Amino acid sequence: ETGVTQTPRHLVMGMTNKKSLKCEQHLGHNAMYWYKQSAKKPLELMFVYNFKEQTENNSVPSRFSPECPNSSHLFLHLHTLQPEDSALYLCASSQNRDGAYEQYFGPGTRLTVT
């Protein structure tokens, strides 16, 4: 496996379900991110983890719960979602060192909440 991988690629869940999205990076990076991409809107940063510590939570509802057990893995736990949460969820990683600002993205999980 290379780069940033995400599973599952597609997920359909009811509003009462609990599910988790998984992201894994194979680049040796130390920062990981969750983004939400909705149609016709810019990417929205949700969470940032640096060295496994959460450093950013952009006013995300508590029905989204991130977890970063180590620098290579990132999860997004979902519960009691709303239909407006349907979107593409992208994971990204980057190396936190001087001069390295670019982020590398996974293929995303297409989430549909019914």
Add this chain to the structure above:
Amino acid sequence: AQTVTQSQPEMSVQEAETVTLSCTYDTSESDYYLFWYKQPPSRQMILVIRQEAYKQQNATENRFSVNFQKAAKSFSLKISDSQLGDAAMYFCALAGSARQLTFGSGTQLTVLP
């Protein structure tokens, strides 16, 4: 706060021709990075090109080049010899000292055979 504006929701170009995608931004920082990302229909976001704000020379990557106008806060992407595989959504992005990317709303590029 940082903002990134892409005023062209859609663009089209004939295969083998050149197209320029526009991007303007606003930031109070003096040290920042600018990026163009490409998101093809497969949805994998790919870094196309990056520009450090302290560098006056415009970045180039094969058929992709930028026109970085720091005073005007403009960062356009030029694609030369367009190919069918260039068809995608293109996002302009800015990263400041916090290293977090602020994205524009994207430009959907269609390449016509």
